[in-house]
Amino acid sequence: MNMPAIDYSKVAHLYDIYVKTDVDVPFFLKEAQGCDNVLELMAGTGRVSIPLIEAGLPLTCIDSSGEMLAILRGKLEDRGLSAEIYEMDVCNLSLRDTFDLIILPFNSFAEIVSPSDQRNALSAIREHLSHRGRFICTLHNPLIRLASVDGQLKQYGKYYLPDNTGTLILSAIENYEPERHMVSGSQFYEIRDTNGKTLSKYSIDITFYLHEKNDFEAFIQSQGFSIRNLFGDYSYSQFEPDTSPFMIWILEKGDSPLFYNSQGRRKK
Numbered sequence: 001m002n003m004p005a006i007d008y009s010k011v012a013h014l015y016d017i018y019v020k021t022d023v024d025v026p027f028f029l030k031e032a033q034g035c036d037n038v039l040e041l042m043a044g045t046g047r048v049s050i051p052l053i054e055a056g057l058p059l060t061c062i063d064s065s066g067e068m069l070a071i072l073r074g075k076l077e078d079r080g081l082s083a084e085i086y087e088m089d090v091c092n093l094s095l096r097d098t099f100d101l102i103i104l105p106f107n108s109f110a111e112i113v114s115p116s117d118q119r120n121a122l123s124a125i126r127e128h129l130s131h132r133g134r135f136i137c138t139l140h141n142p143l144i145r146l147a148s149v150d151g152q153l154k155q156y157g158k159y160y161l162p163d164n165t166g167t168l169i170l171s172a173i174e175n176y177e178p179e180r181h182m183v184s185g186s187q188f189y190e191i192r193d194t195n196g197k198t199l200s201k202y203s204i205d206i207t208f209y210l211h212e213k214n215d216f217e218a219f220i221q222s223q224g225f226s227i228r229n230l231f232g233d234y235s236y237s238q239f240e241p242d243t244s245p246f247m248i249w250i251l252e253k254g255d256s257p258l259f260y261n262s263q264g265r266r267k268k
Contacts, residue, residue, distance in 0.1 A: 005111045005207040008044070011189055012067035014202070015045050018159045018170050024138070025051045027234040027248075028103055031136060032057050035100040039128060041090045042108040046072040053081050060084040062093065091117045093124035102128060102135045107246070109137050110208040113182060118209075122223040126253060134228065135251040137220075141232070142181075142210040144245050149174045149183055166193045174206070181210050213239070213247060226254030 008015060028048055032038050036058065043049050043061035045068050052059050053076070063069050066087050076082060086095070090104075091112065102125055112118050125135055148154075152173065159168045169192065174185035189202040211219075217227065228251065231237060232244025239247055 005113045007204055008065050009067045010202050010204055011187075012045065012065060012071060014168060014189055015068065016047075016071070017161060017168050018157060019047060022047070022051075024048065024105055024234045027236075028052065028105065028136075029055055029057075031103070031134075032101055037097060037099050037101075039095070039099040039102045041093075041102065041104045041125070042106075042111070043072065043085075044068045044106075046075050048103070048105045049083065050075055050079070050081070053083050054079070060086070060095070060097070060099070062086045062088045062090065062095075064089045091120040091124065093121070093128060095128060098128055098130040098133065100130050100133050102133065104135075104137050107138050107140050107208075109139060110210065113207055113209045118219070119223060122220065122225070123257065126224050126257070129253055131253070133253070135225065135249075137249045137251060139211050139216065139247040139249070141239075141241070141244050141247055142212060143242065145183075145210060146176060149176045151175045161191070164194070166191060166199065168192075172206070176210075181212070183208050183210060211247075213241065216247070216249075220249070220251060221254065222257065224254055224257030225251040228252050 025048060029051060032052055037060065038052065038057055039060045039062070040049055040052070041062055043063045044065070049059060049061050049072060061072065061083055064087065069085055069087055073085060112121050129135060153171060154173070156170045156172055159170065161168060169190040171188045172185060174183050176183050184207045187204050187206055190198055191200045192198055220227070227249065230239045230250070231248040232239035233246055234248070237244065
């Protein structure tokens with residue numbers, strides 16, 4: 001298994017405290033309607049998975065983090081729900097089924113930072129799509145995301161712990177390497193009691209790749225995908241390069257992929 005670009009194992013127990021957004025959930029619920037089987041990649045603790053399963057959709061979940069999946073399994077058990085769950089790296093995706101819909105929420109494809117790993121992931125995803133299946137790949141819009149990347153330590157938020165037993169302070173520092181299209185840095189987690197006393201601290205390194213629209217479009221087409229649509233947010237607005245926060249790619253199987261050597265050059 002490849003080493004993850006962001007290793008959530010140390011902070012999996014904190015993840016649901018500071019990741020509260022559900023802005024994309026209605027979008028994925030709508031897109032999944034009528035599908036016989038759905039595969040969620042990099043599912044984590046189930047932020048999107050749980051609503052899909054509660055809606056009665058047949059969902060399979062994969063993630064490379066056993067710690068994150070343990071939390072997902074606990075949530076399913078608590079709710080009396082079930083799903084197929086596999087601890088697996090998307091770059092080595094190997095399941096017995098093909099799927100009507102494969103989703104990769106929360107801009108998580110950016111966490112696959114090596115070009116060769118990106119190609120491996122897309123190849124595996126394509127192999128797991130049914131003939132008329134769709135792959136929804138969500139990405140940051142680099143222009144918008146880079147507005148907050150300045151090499152300065154920033155406090156992202158203060159979050160209450162369960163049962164109001166204290167608070168989590170989340171901070172981060174991020175730097176951008178334009179020649180590599182890479183953001184790297186660290187996230188810092190500080191747990192305080194109700195009196196403000198620090199009880200524990202954690203930190204994790206973060207690395208993610210920012211895909212430019214034109215480059216990603218050429219890349220996915222070279223890997224055998226065709227583009228059904230590109231949205232700029234989860235209300236189905238068309239992508240606007242200067243203002244859209246996201247690139248939400250709706251992809252299908254296209255022509256057979258081109259073949260590249262280990263340096264990423266097309267073979268003759």
